Amino acid sequence: MRISVLGSGGVGRTVAAGLAKAGHDVVLGSRDVTRDELVRWADAADVRLAGPAEAAGGAELVVNATPGEASEQALADAGAGELDGVVLMDVANPLDFSGGFPPSLFVANTDSLAERLQRAFPNLRVVKALNTVNAGVMVDPGQLAEASALFVAGEDAEAKATVVEVLASLGWDRNQIVDLGGVAAARGAEAYLLLWLALMGALGTPQFNVRIVRG
């Protein structure tokens, strides 16, 4: 699949490299595509670099892997026209580090980052996914001892099915992917980050996830 990843930080690079390794045609969108260190990383990862709008043009799926507070601007840079009808897999979290560590969320409870992005870009087909695990786990779920759970939320069933295909290509077990419903259910997936952060501290590692246990 032709996938554009927005965000050239640790999460964006890890996701872009993982998707390329899974066989996708990946372009990383960045405003600074000539930076030596980024160019060397892209060569090694088999990922192309392009400006935000060029990266988004022609993509079947766009991954928002920018910091939450930069996400709306990153999508605006990509261009609303380029994003018309595109599936956005939103892996970002609305982390607010202004009060130190652990961060709080800058939108929570009665709204979410995914809903904000969906409202700002009504023609984008936003699907919240992957934000509940560390970047390393996102692209390599097999590093955990058991198959574990992922959550998708969004208004468009076809877009969610596309995202599930991409997740499966990364090694996620389709039977462990829970469709939480519409984009408002992203409130749950994002608020979980507050528990995830406490768990990371308690477990001493970000390499973990949860598995659903039923009756």
Next chain:
Amino acid sequence: MRISVLGSGGVGRTVAAGLAKAGHDVVLGSRDVTRDELVRWADAADVRLAGPAEAAGGAELVVNATPGEASEQALADAGAGELDGVVLMDVANPLDFSGGFPPSLFVANTDSLAERLQRAFPNLRVVKALNTVNAGVMVDPGQLAEASALFVAGEDAEAKATVVEVLASLGWDRNQIVDLGGVAAARGAEAYLLLWLALMGALGTPQFNVRIVRG
């Protein structure tokens, strides 16, 4: 152990009956101890009834199983003096149904119900626990297919150890109980409710929990 349960609704009754069945000496505190239907329930469950202050007096552990918005008043009714030094296992959630279903939280993200109760009653030893599962699962974790995770958060290590003993007496696996740290970590355990609610909708049942999967 001599345990007082505050809250005569579904959660309070289920927890009180479960603790009595586990062999504890349980008093349910209620402002309405002569109500026929409640008296019949208490007889069948082997639980004594008492007014809030009488129930709290002499208790080694008090369980807050009142609705979140009523919790501070329920503890005030029990009497700050009676609660001095007592361990409070806070199983309540700050659910706000004013906007319909699913509820949001009336305190979240940068504060929590557990922290509010700890601030309002500084001599109480608050431990957040059990709020992440349905009442039926709280007292019968064996109804789930695998051992699953619980979270405790609070300032007092000895109080947390007491709570872990009580949880073990209900059948919880000590190895699955994660100490998240101080009472501020209750923000994570409470915010998780937003994900829990979405999962309940998606799975079609409240009889589930999560299990931690590590690398």
